[in-house]
Amino acid sequence: MTCAPLSPVPEAAQFRRDPAQVMQLARLGLAHPTRLSFLRILLRRMQRENWRFDRPVFDIDANGVGRAVYRAIGPERTYSLVAFAHDLPADMRSDRVIATAWDATFALCDGTPDAADLDRLAVNVPLQEAGRVTQKELTLSRANRSVRLFEHVIQCLSEGHQPSKDDLAATGYLMRTTAVYGSGKFGAATHHSLTDRPETAAPFQAEMLTVWMIRTFTVDLVNHMARMRDATAAVPLDRNLRRNLGVGNSTGLGMAPFLVRHPILLNNWMMAREEALARVRAQQTAAPDKIKRFIQALRAAQENAAVWTSAHPLQQERLAALRAGLDRIAAYVGMGRDQWADHPWDALWHWGQAHLDTEAQEALLSLMLEPHGGLIDELEAYLSADETTAFAIDGGQQIAALKALLANNYDWALEVDYDDLKAAGRFWYVSEDKLEPRLGERFEEAGSDRELPLDIGRQAAALFEALKDFAGDDPVARLLLAHHQHRAMVRRVQLTATRPFAEIRDNLIDADMLPIDMLRCKLACFGASRFDPRSDRWVRISLFQNAPYPNDLHTEPDL
Template identity: 35%
Template structure:
């Protein structure tokens, strides 16, 4: 696939928070990718050790064989008081702590890992350990599912809200932190050379652990307790609660943002450029997926996940799109006009409705790009570097700003509302926060995420400078602009590196940027709790590890509907 021939959406559209607000997971999101790779390459994942008591306390080890590679996922499980279950980094205790380790582990290895892994931030890893993570039992769902299973019943489908999970993860640490293995050690052909694959494998196994724990606890109460069967055995995801900390990451890593956006935009551009015949399998597939999406959303009901649309309302907005597909399937027309490019027209109509409808339709259409899986996966690797090209001239940099940063015209920094907020890390909670400039303490240690303001200030300074002056000479007299200069020069060739947003503005909505990031990971069931954080699930509906061995690890689990009361009657 030659990306140069594709007609991509404009960065001025794609990178606006209003468009990001409709982002959803696709077949190329990290969660889908890791299971697809595990299935295609014949990974063997099995329980190597289960040492749990009736309350689900103890040690579990998953053995992972991926060709010539072997890893162990070592989990330490205990129970903590409800009051001690916190989503924040400053939590001191968790129901589950775990590590993904290179190679196999024996009892001595487990005991060596225990005092470090269970302490998380206070511990120290060794060179074999790739990931540290931790999770808590769901205070809403875990015990209820155990109770139902102990009574010989499947879960009650009416008990779950927008984010169904048994365990909720609160962090994944990697790449040198606390002494963890540096990812630079992985060669290009290593499974973990693909960004976030080690994290996603760990998250998948945490989710599997949640299933194991509820069934273990249920059987301890009643020896003939039910196991999760039918659709229930794959319904639950891994929970996550995500806050402001994600937003500075994409601002500080523009090369990563560009790669993530291409992961989404290139497959979309490829599919809308394709023709399709009425009655073809692709047309039937799109119709099926739109129906599935509508069912999935309708089940979420009228609960308003502000600032987003309720599931029921979003499902209703999809109905005209479904009718367009039916029209094309029957007559070869859309809106009464013949077309050979139904997917382009369908996407354009969806975009005219709103960003959330467009996001659903884009995810549906991207399901048709199975042939691009390997190509898209290769888009994730990027190089990040920051150096000043000192010999460049002021006029060259100024021209680059006028060409690539014309969107700065949207922000007038003489307006106090455009600089109302600043971002900092809380000393108490060790997490990013927003505060009022000129009012709240901490402004002197604020995060340098003011890209729009910084480049606007640089542009003004350059406009009054001799055009032939070198950038090196300019920075000698204006060192405060060094960071902005390096950033502009580093991302000059990247179309999707800069959010069209001012993070300091009073009306900036962090949730929209978080939603993009979570969708890239593969998360869904967005359930905002404020303007700054939301609950989500990962791997809801995904295959289980025993599906790998049975050959049933399918890649068709987007928009997984909620099981019904009789969904557990099939055999496990």
Template identity: 35%
Template sequence: MTLQDHRVVPKLRTPHEVLSGTDMNGAWATRHSFARSFLRRAAARRWSVAKTRLDFDAEGCGTAVYSVDAEGRKLSFIAFSRTLDESERTDRVIADAWDVTAALIEGDLNPDREADLRRNVPIQERGRVDPDTIILTRANRSARFFDYVSDCLAAGDQPDVDFIGPSPYLIRSTAFYGNGKFGLKEFADFPPDHPLAVPYRSQMLTAWLLRELSMDMVEHVAREKAFQRGTTAASLNAEWSKYLGLGNATGLGMVPFVINHPGYLDAWCRLREVPLAASLGQDYHPDHPDLARVAELLRQADRYLAEKHALETAPFLRAEAIRPQLQQLLAELQTYRSTGSEPARVLDRLHDVATALSPEARGLFASIVIELRSDFDDAAEALLTVPDSTWADTTMHCWELKQLLDTNYRWVRAYDFTDPERASYYWFSSEANEEPRRALRTGRRPGTVEHCTDIARRISALSEDLERFPAHCSISAFLLAHPAHRFAAARVLQTRPYYYGELRDNLIDAEFLPLSTQRFQLATYGMNNFSPQSTDWLRVTLFSGAPRAADINNGNDADDWLFPTAPKESAR
């Protein structure tokens, strides 16, 4: 079976189902999320990570270097640490200073190169690096959690789960720059056999090493505090080492990105939909071991959600609202396992039940079902390399373009753009920091450049003029007469190869919720603990429950951290 061709997969969900904001509201990480697939490969191929240097003062300020041997490729992660006043810390991209700045590089870290990195990495966007520097990143300490955990360890104790709460991390990352920015290496320059040639792998490696750094820093600070107090510091125990993740916050910039890359959107959807359809299309005997695995994962999900009752999730469902829905699914599954006699498509039926319950229940159950299909791992990795698509077929006739509109963009007809509510917002780049923003159209200043995120409106206008143009004429002739539709025509042809290439949403609509698209993307990266802070941005956690460097060095990826739960001795 192939991940590329939707026609060979039974009961693949339709674009209308998959690409709606409602469905994306329930997205959860899966075994094919980038964080999971990265660590799975690192363990399988026996990557090794060494702490080359941890040169910190009593407050954890200084330099850290980690060396990585990734399938014979030598990589280094160098980080520069300082301490900021809490008033200087921000989740925003526009900050000028951070507690930690770091770079992932390829090749030797000699003194001259380190000196150059030391000048440029701490100033981030204002600096420039050599083309063998792969990723620039930065992060801030959590003033509440970092100091608290170092105090606990200095006293010889482990942290208390109730104090840490539902989002466990020590530092929060705010950006991962790559692919040619500021002189960085372009990802296209990686040869196909390079371990970082898979999209997003270098960012995931960098984020994971940031998490590793955060725990090494907090243990160092704890030892310094203990020395000053005349006590003996503890190290994080095995449970806490895996439970602590990396904090992150993200805003509106992710939405235009996925709009501008329909091939990525299609690939990310297939990562979920193809293995899901393959499992839902199978008959399962009541004693099939996969059903026992699903039952156990439903229990794990329930335990995970029980610990998240304090997490603010609106407008998504709260954890306590999802738990009874999972318990209903588990009860129906257990009934079939104990009373069924003939093979049946029980997971398909339960997926239908979950869909009727809520987007969150459906998305979570889908992630559990996808967990059954390890046979898709290699195909999923290959799927992420997306070739550029072009629209250069200018000889196409107008009637052919109309057919494509009817096949792929019929959903646009649901919007009446004579209603001002359907075009309430516009998207633009902030003059101060070049970040994507959206604002009410009524307050738009003359001359402000609007991003081409208004796909539905543009396609609607294209359809109207195309209906009045001779069907036998070429697209070139049509665009000569209607040059304003060049973008819309290009969009129709650009998305033609993709089954899941276009969001079924109007991004300028008064009712559009950016959080839906953001959640889908973040779940694809492998993040969890979604906590919206407004309609436009949210906080998340990455790598909570993931293996540490020592685990990977031993070839143990512990690939069972879909629903990470807190250390038991202090759990609720």
């Protein structure tokens, strides 16, 4: 199923933001999840198609060790999460990618696994990277318990009472994943092999389904262990309390280069979001039900911001700005009906640009999209891209035309002096230990001779400099015959010429560049919340917090 090019609504043209503003890393790093986030797309589809869910296997002992199978049954296909729960000694519990054991390991299977499949998976899935799965499996994942909260919840439930809402809110999850592998890793099915299925055509749908069912497993596990501890006194976790729990995730630099390596996808994700914002701003009136839904979303955002915490100084500053900004928005919309006159959403947006800092501006974007599902949800069809289609370099293009593209679309890159030590202070490479991307300090560490080509700005500037030696009417082929090292950048410039949101418009090897901003941008597209940086290179987040569970998905009024 190939994604068609997005067709913008003409009347929304004047309301679209400039890509030069949108694609700055400092703004991308303040992104908030929206109703176009991948997990929301998954939930809406399952609700719309009336998917069914069951748990045919739950063979787990009093210590929380065993296996379980959860099924998601769609109109055409069934997907099964196979979960293995382990008794992990405390000294072996680690969120680092080099860990070799976890509290739980998982695989998402195509169809319903039989006994032989379960035995095969029991040998391989707990090993994660050291094991192997087959084309029957779509994802491979692992998770660790939030040790204090996990045990606290079990103890409370086993004694017949609920844990406090504040205790749950402080952490926000019972387990956190340290990896959710898909797209062909370790023998699993490739993403391309699934694109003809409507339910997996949108980005990362198999991964999102995996995490959503892991969330149910974690609640079932604490309920089960509480009952095994005291069958007479134990009570299940309250429905409202469990709603506030998501699945945690620890994510590091391995995810960051994705946005650079997949410029067409990045363009589609950002363009769909920006088209959605423009459509909302273009509305001439604000219906009462839309205003009501906006205010509900605003209150929920204020509640979330109130319990969202971080020990990282930068994130603490951002949280303070967010809370203050949300309060300003609430005060503004509470002033009376004048705010909802002609083109009210555009007026609200312009007010936000003048009175809010960037963090709150991006939160306002998310809030403004929330009431307008009927207007923007169809944009989810444009988020994917067929990256298997080759894009041939146009060798006949004139040098002058290529130079104009660089000057117009890569001006941000041409302004940097890459001979400056700070501007070239870092380099990207792949670690030998885990074959994962890492970031090195160019003038302090060895390894820059194995640098990954993620220095797009520097490559653009080098190409622009090389063009000076050629006449404007020379063909690009002549340049490439003389300087083959510029082939990749020429191809990229031509590829992104009609894709204005394809590039992060910042120097990604600068000594002050914050990789966590790249992580947050991608994770917000997933639908992640509660961003909690632990350094400038890895972050903890929560997925599916306040989302429905399988048994109440179909009673949810608006997803």
